[in-house]
Amino acid sequence: MDRLRELLENSNRQAWIIIGLGFTTIIALSFLLLSNRPVSSTQPEFASQSFMSGSGMTASSSTAVTTSQTSVNTTMYVDVKGAVKQPGMKKVESTMRVIDAVQLAGGFASNADEKQVNLAQKLTDSQVVYIPKRGEQVPAAVSGTSGATAGGAGSESQAPQVNLNTADLTGLQQLDGVGEKKAQKILDYRQEHGGFKSADELKNVNGFGDKTLERLKPQIIV
Structure with a gap:
């Protein structure tokens, strides 16, 4: 009987030991899990805020660049x-072209000769945009003006046309080979005869022969 009681007491003691060890193990595991848990997630928030702040700075810089580019216009x-x-x-x-200037002027007149004008040419400040009529040569006053739009490709290399009936002494000297005396x-001939009726009359002026007239014909109008 005593032996049985002793065995029971030993069994109870072992059971309490096992229970105690199990409880200790549970506490240890709980503490270990709690110690490995992240404290907070403030770092990503801070990074996100920093990124947003950086984005704001980038947008501001982009706006400044756009404003700077716009001011060039x-x-x-x-x-x-x-x-x-x-x-x-x-x-x-400053970004407009000749066609834009024509539109601001109400568009082409019914007798305009659009083929003589380079509509794609960029405009410059103080420029003269001249639209000739059909069959009209661009006046010398316009052809000689800086920035004038007179004709398409290759027109800049052509000599300006001079009106024999309206050009003054200086204007007549623009003709090839014509100095002050010939001008x-x-x-004198124009005043004496009431003007030129045709370009061919120029050979009636002393010092202008057939060869000279032939050379000057592309440069003169009446």
Whole structure:
């Protein structure tokens, strides 16, 4: 009987030991899990805020660049003449072209010769945009003006046409081989005969023969 009691007491003691060890193990595991748990996630939030702040700075910089580029688009003025519906001085932007100036002038007149004009040419400040009529040669006053639009490709290499009936002494000297003395002879002939009826009359002026007339014909109008 005593032996049985002793065995029971030993069994109870072992059971409590096992229970105690199990409880200790559970506490240890719980502490280990709690110690490995992340404290907070503030770092990603901070990074996100920093990224947003950086994005804001980038957007601001982009806006500044766009504003700077827009400011380059300056305002200018050009003088539109000839066969347009509303000729005169027009306010334009530096990015505009001749066709834009024509549109600001109300468009082409019904008798405009569009083929003589380079509509794609960029405008410059103080430029004269001249639209000739059909069959009209661009006046010398316009051809000799800086920035004038007179004709398409290759027109800049052509000599300016001079009107024998309206050009002054200086204007007549623009003709190839015509100096002050010959220019004065043209003026004298024009005054004496009431003007030139045709370009061929130039050979009636002293010092102008058939060869000279042939050379000057592309440069003169009446």
